[in-house]
Amino acid sequence: MQEITIRKTKEPLFSGNFEIINLGDLLVDKNMEEGLHRHDFFFLMVLEEASGKHHIDFNDYPVVPNTISLIRPGQVHELILEKGSKGYLITFDFNFYSSIYNYKKEIFWKVVQHNYYNLGNQKFGKILSVSKYIFDEFIQKKAGYEEVIKANLDILFIELMRDVLENNTLKEQNDPYEQELLDKFVQLLESQICTNKQVTEYSEMLHITPYKLNAITKNLLGKTSSQLINEQIILEAKRLLLATSNQINEIAFKLCYEDPAYFIRFFKRYTGYTPQVFRQNFK
Structure with missing residues (x-):
């Protein structure tokens, strides 16, 4: 029986599986084209400038500036990012990003239930800044960089949770x-x-x-x-x-x-x- 192609994380670079790519460097003169597949990891795409196509579980999502796509393990997607697109692509699994703190788990799971965020300039600017900081830490690999990356992921997910709550006041009233x-x-x-x-x-x-x-x-x-x-x-x-x-x-x-x-x-x-x-x- 044929299985849906599953992209897996690479061998651990440190305490868990994590990678971040600068899309601006990758897509200077070529497109990124990925056929229908699923991951065994979380896929977070922060797009500063972008055009292309993105389908997540057979729903179409606009590929435009100031947007974030977040895909959970097991979801199916296909992606075309056209050359000249800029931003960051972050992948990680539970071996890298998990927490013993329930409030962090709650924030994370609220955020990943949404596959797509279209943010204003100010909100997106914060997340882009955090993503750049994560990228610099990943490249430079100074002492304690793993924990710095995890702390900045915490900040990124809190910013996205705020957007969820601001756009859906019902969730704030939920038990x-x-x-x-x-x-x-x-x-x-x-x-x-x-x-x-x-x-x-x-x-x-x-x-x-x-x-x-x-x-x-x-x-x-x-x-x-x-x-x-x-x-x-x-x-x-x-x-x-x-x-x-x-x-x-x-x-x-x-x-x-x-x-x-x-x-x-x-x-x-x-x-x-x-x-x-x-x-x-x-x-």
Whole structure:
């Protein structure tokens, strides 16, 4: 069975996997073109000047100045950055950026739930300055540079969290406990969807009742827990349909459906297309 191409981090340069690239140096006289693939690491792109195309999980995002793209492990994307684009590309994994502090984890997970940020000049200027500082530390590698980089990533994520809160006052009013459970549920969906498709399975992992989980998702997102589970199944199915040449029954088995016919009916019910027609129309 063909798998979606997974880009992996390079060998550790120090305590974890991390890299930052100056896009202005890389794209002086050439484009960056990456076909449909997924990563096993976080992908953060800070664009000062840019043009091109970017698709993340089959959604189009403008490639323009003063924007930031942030992709979680497992998401599928394809990218064209045209020559002359400027900014920084930062990649890292959990071995490099993780924290024992819950408040830092909460900030980070709020930020990475959003794939795209379009910022004003002042906000973007702060993040660009932080990114340049990270790049200089990475290149110079003076004593303690790993910790300096991590501290500046903290600052970068705080700035992005402020943007999230300023553009969505509802999040400021959310119950912190409920928001934390929702964030954990979303994380579990991304990693467990192929083997776990029932609300009860996720509520057990979160140590709450199915009723409580459903109340949280309806209160914070306006959707039932089952709706979120089904949306994640459909998203992963679309990833496999468009990024691989696997047969439909192979994709059904990959998603842990023993009966391919049931998978086909399920997919058509939620998309209006059979998997085969969806692949033909959108690939």
